[in-house]
Amino acid sequence: MTDWTIAEAARRIAARQLSPVELTTELLGKVEALEPQLNAFIRPTPELAMQQARAAEAEIAASGPRGPLHGIPFGLKDIFGTRGIPTTGHSRSAEGHVPAEDAVTVAKLYEAGGVLMGKLATHEFAHGGPSFDLPWPPARNPWNTAHVTGGSSSGSGAAVAAGLVLGAMGSDTGGSIRNPAALCGIAGLKPTYGLLSRRGVWTNSFSYDHAGPMAWTAEDCAIMLDALAGHDPGDPASADRPKVPYQAALTGDIRGMRIGVLRELYETDVPVPAVARAAMEAALEVLRGLGAVLEDVRIRPAADYYAVKVLTAESELYAVHEKGLRENPEKFGEDFLGRSLAAILIRAEDYMQAQRERRVMLAEFEPLYAKYDALVTAAPGPAPRLEAWRTIHFWQKGSLTTPFNVSGGPAMSQCIGFTPEGLPLSMQVAGRPFDDAVVLRLADAYERATPWRERRPALVAGAAAPPLPPVPDPTPAEVTPAERDAIALIARRAGLTLNARQFELLCAAAPYVEQMAGRLRRARRFTEEPASVFTFGA
Amino acid sequence: MPDEMELDFQSALRVAGISIPEDRYAIMLDAYHQYRKLVAVLDEPTPYADEPAAAPHLAASPVR
Numbered sequence: 001m002t003d004w005t006i007a008e009a010a011r012r013i014a015a016r017q018l019s020p021v022e023l024t025t026e027l028l029g030k031v032e033a034l035e036p037q038l039n040a041f042i043r044p045t046p047e048l049a050m051q052q053a054r055a056a057e058a059e060i061a062a063s064g065p066r067g068p069l070h071g072i073p074f075g076l077k078d079i080f081g082t083r084g085i086p087t088t089g090h091s092r093s094a095e096g097h098v099p100a101e102d103a104v105t106v107a108k109l110y111e112a113g114g115v116l117m118g119k120l121a122t123h124e125f126a127h128g129g130p131s132f133d134l135p136w137p138p139a140r141n142p143w144n145t146a147h148v149t150g151g152s153s154s155g156s157g158a159a160v161a162a163g164l165v166l167g168a169m170g171s172d173t174g175g176s177i178r179n180p181a182a183l184c185g186i187a188g189l190k191p192t193y194g195l196l197s198r199r200g201v202w203t204n205s206f207s208y209d210h211a212g213p214m215a216w217t218a219e220d221c222a223i224m225l226d227a228l229a230g231h232d233p234g235d236p237a238s239a240d241r242p243k244v245p246y247q248a249a250l251t252g253d254i255r256g257m258r259i260g261v262l263r264e265l266y267e268t269d270v271p272v273p274a275v276a277r278a279a280m281e282a283a284l285e286v287l288r289g290l291g292a293v294l295e296d297v298r299i300r301p302a303a304d305y306y307a308v309k310v311l312t313a314e315s316e317l318y319a320v321h322e323k324g325l326r327e328n329p330e331k332f333g334e335d336f337l338g339r340s341l342a343a344i345l346i347r348a349e350d351y352m353q354a355q356r357e358r359r360v361m362l363a364e365f366e367p368l369y370a371k372y373d374a375l376v377t378a379a380p381g382p383a384p385r386l387e388a389w390r391t392i393h394f395w396q397k398g399s400l401t402t403p404f405n406v407s408g409g410p411a412m413s414q415c416i417g418f419t420p421e422g423l424p425l426s427m428q429v430a431g432r433p434f435d436d437a438v439v440l441r442l443a444d445a446y447e448r449a450t451p452w453r454e455r456r457p458a459l460v461a462g463a464a465a466p467p468l469p470p471v472p473d474p475t476p477a478e479v480t481p482a483e484r485d486a487i488a489l490i491a492r493r494a495g496l497t498l499n500a501r502q503f504e505l506l507c508a509a510a511p512y513v514e515q516m517a518g519r520l521r522r523a524r525r526f527t528e529e530p531a532s533v534f535t536f537g538a
Numbered sequence: 539m540p541d542e543m544e545l546d547f548q549s550a551l552r553v554a555g556i557s558i559p560e561d562r563y564a565i566m567l568d569a570y571h572q573y574r575k576l577v578a579v580l581d582e583p584t585p586y587a588d589e590p591a592a593a594p595h596l597a598a599s600p601v602r
Contacts, residue, residue, distance in 0.1 A: 489549040
């Protein structure tokens with residue numbers, strides 16, 4: 001079977017050398033052959049795919065393609081609303097949810113002529129996971145099915161890497177596009193906050209949610225972005241800006257581009273393994289060879305960004321799911337509960353401190369934007385094994401990706417090599433808000449200069465995936481009996497009825513919430529207004 | 539015997555580490571009752587597409 005990119009398939013379709021029906025049929029066969037070992041899909045939509053492929057074929061035969069996505073098979077993380085098709089968030093709590101409307105981004109992909117192959121696995125509600133106690137198993141990494149895909153856009157990463165779809169939609173609140181893109185060896189772009197509509201996408205965090213494309217190459221992400229970007233008056237955070245061409249910006253020329261290297265972030269702050277550092281050094285050398293000017297630069301400790309993001313985003317997530325958590329906590333997976341329940345420990349003043357600190361951080365990025373065209377740093381990886389995951393890691397570890405959720409600027413992951421065991425290694429490229437084209441141009445130039453896009457996972461139809469690990473027990477909580485009593489009081493006041501395991505998950509997270517809040521408690525000037533202070537339109 | 543609301547009030551004070559002079563207790567408890575009436579309207583979650591008024595916007599950055 002051929003492993004297509006969107007760009008190549010589009011060229012062949014336009015030249016009448018490839019038919020959307022043939023392409024879709026081939027990929028549906030691939031899904032049938034490989035899905036049992038990958039669990040990338042929650043719900044394939046083969047009938048809809050064939051119907052859309054036939055319609056695309058007829059229209060292209062009559063009047064040519066609408067654009068490069070016409071007849072191209074894609075997948076959707078199962079938090080993107082699809083009219084008449086269940087949209088579950090990979091959660092038992094939403095098993096029966098069938099949206100009445102398509103998400104705006106889904107409608108845009110349909111308008112561009114895309115062919116929907118199905119709804120893809122996600123960490124529960126784009127947050128908790130990998131989980132082993134949900135109605136559907138977690139997606140597995142196509143490079144080694146004993147390893148995680150990364151999340152939360154887990155199925156999107158797996159399906160694109162395995163070549164089951166040519167592009168997929170993901171969402172990124174703290175790294176959920178870039179993390180699976182990195183661990184699965186594909187390209188994934190978190191566009192600038194507000195560039196893509198999130199209307200019809202299940203909310204994780206109002207302040208940090210981004211929808212974005214995931215595909216095999218940076219060029220394919222650019223093609224998808226061309227179809228997806230645009231103002232949506234129905235999304236309160238949507239930016240009203242003129243359209244910019246993205247694929248056309250991929251000139252391959254990055255001579256003179258000034259790049260800040262966030263070396264400290266991945267060498268000492270959130271240290272990556274030696275093999276990933278070596279891959280980063282080699283990647284930086286490639287960029288120098290292409291004529292870019294590199295210079296090491298520092299930002300704040302990752303823990304600062306992480307505290308700001310987590311205190312805000314967990315509060316917002318809890319506001320979305322509060323009723324369900326109060327009435328039916330057993331309908332959520334333990335990993336989701338181990339993160340979201342702790343939001344009851346975040347006080348209103350902590351949330352406001354986080355929003356005020358974010359405003360300071362946004363201002364701190366401005367001089368970097370003035371000095372550099374782009375920033376690069378390592379992406380997460382290589383992918384750990386499935387049984388290595390513990391919920392408490394979410395609270396304990398800083399993140400390589402979160403600084404750019406706080407900045408709101410564009411950031412993408414791309415493959416820069418492999419470990420000796422064959423797991424992908426990746427780099428992040430970040431940029432100024434609304435300079436998504438620059439980020440894509442840099443990533444595309446790197447891809448053209450390196451051989452990494454030629455290597456694909458070696459999957460064998462019918463191969464068995466290793467068994468899933470059991471649901472891990474909650475990590476013992478490091479809290480005193482008095483603190484435990486206080487947490488029980490807070491839970492009671494929040495209207496939560498938790499069983500012993502759920503209460504242990506909450507207690508285990510408690511010291512980390514306090515630690516994060518403590519990082520941000522300080523006297524502030526009047527001018528340090530929260531990042532979310534709104535302005536009235538004209 | 540304190541009712542459910544008063545127990546909530548007392549636990550809120552404990553969690554926040556606040557103590558109230560005895561002569562102010564009744565009026566503060568009444569204020570807590572009023573506060574709970576105010577927040578009751580927030581108990582039903584809004585549709586998923588509805589964002590808070592304070593959803594942030596990014597301004598364009600300076601280009602070198």
